[in-house]
Amino acid sequence: MQSFTTLTSTFIPVPFNDVDTDQIIPAEYLKVTSKDGLVEGLFQRWRYRPDGTPDPAFPLNQPEYQGAQILLAGDNFGCGSSREHAPWALQGWGFKAIISTSFADIFRNNALKNGLLPVAVDAETHEQLLEMSTESPQLQLTIDLATQMVTLPGGRTTTFPIDHFSKTCLLEGLDQLGYLLKQAERIAEYEQAMGK
Amino acid sequence: MNQVKTLFEKIWDTHVVVDEPGSPSVLYIDLHLVHEVTSPQAFTGLRAKGLKVRRPDRTVATMDHSTPTKSLSIDLSDMMAANQLRQLETNCAEFGIPLYGMDSPERGIVHVMGPELGLTQPGMTIVCGDSHTSTHGAFGSLAFGIGTSEVEHVLATQCLLQTRPRTFNVHYTGQLRTGVTAKDMILALIARIGIGGGTGHVFEYTGEAVRSLSMEARMTLCNMSIEGGGRAGMIAPDDTTFEFVAGRPFAPKGAAWDKTVAHWRTLPTDEGATYDREITIDVAVLEPMITYGTNPGMGVAISQPIPDPAQEADTTRRSSLEKALGYMDLRPGQPLLGHKVDVVFLGSCTNSRITDLRQAADLLRGRKIADNVRMLVVPGSEQVRRQAEAEGLDRIFREAGAEWRFAGCSMCIAMNGDELQPGQYAVSTSNRNFEGRQGKGGRTFLASPLTAVASAVNGTITDPRSFL
Numbered sequence: 059m060q061s062f063t064t065l066t067s068t069f070i071p072v073p074f075n076d077v078d079t080d081q082i083i084p085a086e087y088l089k090v091t092s093k094d095g096l097v098e099g100l101f102q103r104w105r106y107r108p109d110g111t112p113d114p115a116f117p118l119n120q121p122e123y124q125g126a127q128i129l130l131a132g133d134n135f136g137c138g139s140s141r142e143h144a145p146w147a148l149q150g151w152g153f154k155a156i157i158s159t160s161f162a163d164i165f166r167n168n169a170l171k172n173g174l175l176p177v178a179v180d181a182e183t184h185e186q187l188l189e190m191s192t193e194s195p196q197l198q199l200t201i202d203l204a205t206q207m208v209t210l211p212g213g214r215t216t217t218f219p220i221d222h223f224s225k226t227c228l229l230e231g232l233d234q235l236g237y238l239l240k241q242a243e244r245i246a247e248y249e250q251a252m253g254k
Numbered sequence: 255m256n257q258v259k260t261l262f263e264k265i266w267d268t269h270v271v272v273d274e275p276g277s278p279s280v281l282y283i284d285l286h287l288v289h290e291v292t293s294p295q296a297f298t299g300l301r302a303k304g305l306k307v308r309r310p311d312r313t314v315a316t317m318d319h320s321t322p323t324k325s326l327s328i329d330l331s332d333m334m335a336a337n338q339l340r341q342l343e344t345n346c347a348e349f350g351i352p353l354y355g356m357d358s359p360e361r362g363i364v365h366v367m368g369p370e371l372g373l374t375q376p377g378m379t380i381v382c383g384d385s386h387t388s389t390h391g392a393f394g395s396l397a398f399g400i401g402t403s404e405v406e407h408v409l410a411t412q413c414l415l416q417t418r419p420r421t422f423n424v425h426y427t428g429q430l431r432t433g434v435t436a437k438d439m440i441l442a443l444i445a446r447i448g449i450g451g452g453t454g455h456v457f458e459y460t461g462e463a464v465r466s467l468s469m470e471a472r473m474t475l476c477n478m479s480i481e482g483g484g485r486a487g488m489i490a491p492d493d494t495t496f497e498f499v500a501g502r503p504f505a506p507k508g509a510a511w512d513k514t515v516a517h518w519r520t521l522p523t524d525e526g527a528t529y530d531r532e533i534t535i536d537v538a539v540l541e542p543m544i545t546y547g548t549n550p551g552m553g554v555a556i557s558q559p560i561p562d563p564a565q566e567a568d569t570t571r572r573s574s575l576e577k578a579l580g581y582m583d584l585r586p587g588q589p590l591l592g593h594k595v596d597v598v599f600l601g602s603c604t605n606s607r608i609t610d611l612r613q614a615a616d617l618l619r620g621r622k623i624a625d626n627v628r629m630l631v632v633p634g635s636e637q638v639r640r641q642a643e644a645e646g647l648d649r650i651f652r653e654a655g656a657e658w659r660f661a662g663c664s665m666c667i668a669m670n671g672d673e674l675q676p677g678q679y680a681v682s683t684s685n686r687n688f689e690g691r692q693g694k695g696g697r698t699f700l701a702s703p704l705t706a707v708a709s710a711v712n713g714t715i716t717d718p719r720s721f722l
């Protein structure tokens with residue numbers, strides 16, 4: 059897994075609430091056997107019009123937002139299906155972090171396991187960021203994982219929560235499976251003791 | 255002294271293998287269910303790291319999401335789906351995992367098949383790379399969906415890293431009225447708490463209304479826990495549970511059965527144990543529920559009008575509602591009853607079990623579906639299909655004008671070609687009405703099998719109680 063320390067970038071607003079993983083990547087793109095090429099399906103229903111041409115109204119299609127590595131999403135982002143294709147597709151686009159007011163449980167887990175950082179901020183900060191992103195798409199913000207701090211354009215800072223374990227794994231780029239594999243003996247003891 | 259505990263706490267506490275400060279708990283998984291869509295990259299990961307599957311005997315695979323329903327031949331799938339299905343065959347063969355493939359008479363949607371085979375049992379921890387794994391909680395197990403990285407974790411170590419969720423008691427009082435079902439109970443909960451309402455929590459469904467439900471209805475209830483944001487949903491096991499499990503292929507037998515049931519009887523939440531959150535819902539006043547929007551929380555009693563965004567004080571909620579009604583092409587304040595329906599889908603891990611099909615067929619007997627409606631009936635498993643055929647239910651569906659298919663997820667997820675056309679309206683017994691979920695541009699009303707059948711007959715959204 060790629061490590062995450064700090065990130066300074068512009069941010070793209072996709073501010074709808076309750077964006078489900080079917081919107082992040084529709085099921086027709088789930089027939090793959092690898093993690094590659096999923097970016098084609100990212101927000102497919104919103105990126106393209108029914109005739110297949112890009113919808114210029116959708117922020118991901120707008121030139122001023124190209125190159126942004128942070129997605130500014132709405133509340134309860136990533137609800138619905140457990141498909142890990144959602145974070146894979148977002149990473150395929152180049153996103154390294156997602157800022158929202160809250161995330162659905164499974165999406166949050168999946169994102170953290172892939173080095174895609176979910177950053178939950180308070181509603182006021184979120185609203186401020188939204189305004190900034192629509193009015194001045196060139197503005198940048200900084201996310202620092204070690205201090206769990208977001209520095210907004212203009213210098214105001216706010217903190218975000220993350221569990222200690224995920225944070226360590228992200229900072230050091232460690233795959234969580236490594237930790238589990240180290241427990242092999244304890245797992246065998248448990249199986250023995252519980253008759254499993 | 256014995257501490258009082260909830261059902262969830264009892265299962266969690268006996269499955270924690272390691273609990274180190276600063277790390278999530280290492281939780282042991284008793285049963286891992288695998289399907290074609292969320293597993294290929296996990297097997298690739300194992301191969302790349304030179305790892306084996308730790309407990310193939312606790313792992314079971316099936317094919318359901320992208321399988322054809324018009325035949326049992328993978329060759330009829332599109333190339334990518336066929337490739338993925340074959341990949342599952344290869345992976346299972348290489349890693350020694352039992353697979354209920356296309357030729358298996360027991361194959362089915364993973365959440366229908368597990369309970370049917372008796373794999374799902376009270377007190378277990380169960381995971382699958384699928385969010386509706388919550389279904390298995392109906393047996394008093396802790397069952398939840400995981401992502402593909404976690405699928406790899408469980409394959410390699412039979413364990414998962416988990417932080418302990420909080421508990422949420424959903425207490426259903428009273429008795430359901432005729433024409434109102436478990437599907438309406440869960441849609442009512444989600445409409446009440448919203449689709450993020452249970453985030454970070456495990457629901458336990460309690461109360462007399464839950465006790466009197468059949469196992470199939472309990473599975474419907476637990477199935478949609480994820481639609482309320484819950485990590486899992488559970489129901490304490492009782493005699494209804496034990497009767498269902500008894501005699502199934504993987505159920506304990508003989509003396510082991512008695513011993514196991516005695517243990518299962520200790521699982522229900524202790525008197526005096528508390529939950530982090532609670533809600534009470536009186537089912538006696540419930541009507542059939544239906545969704546009007548693009549997430550499962552946008553639901554109302556079927557006699558109610560479509561909500562008006564102008565009445566919504568919160569601006570983001572107002573814009574979500576406007577966006578949803580725009581997609582659905584519905585007018586605020588209009589009744590849902592009488593709205594045109596193009597397709598009716600009876601199926602999915604929510605409502606495709608034998609009791610669902612019996613209920614639907616009973617209502618359909620002697621009736622015909624409207625000329626303008628296409629109705630698809632897709633049993634949840636091959637066992638359900640054969641049982642239904644033995645009872646003549648398939649004839650009732652066919653004679654009424656519906657299509658009768660082989661088992662699979664089908665139009666719930668629209669991966670196999672069973673899909674809505676842009677703009678079409680469907681009444682669906684599945685669990686998700688997200689934009690395009692049942693086909694690009696398709697519009698979904700989620701409802702019970704009874705509402706689905708009544709709507710198929712009239713060709714418009716219909717209260718099933720008008721048929722009873």
Ligand code: SF4
Pocket residue numbers: 318319363364365384386602603604662663666667684685
């Ligand atoms: S029936 Fe639908 S919700 Fe259930 S497992 Fe299949 S695709 Fe998922």
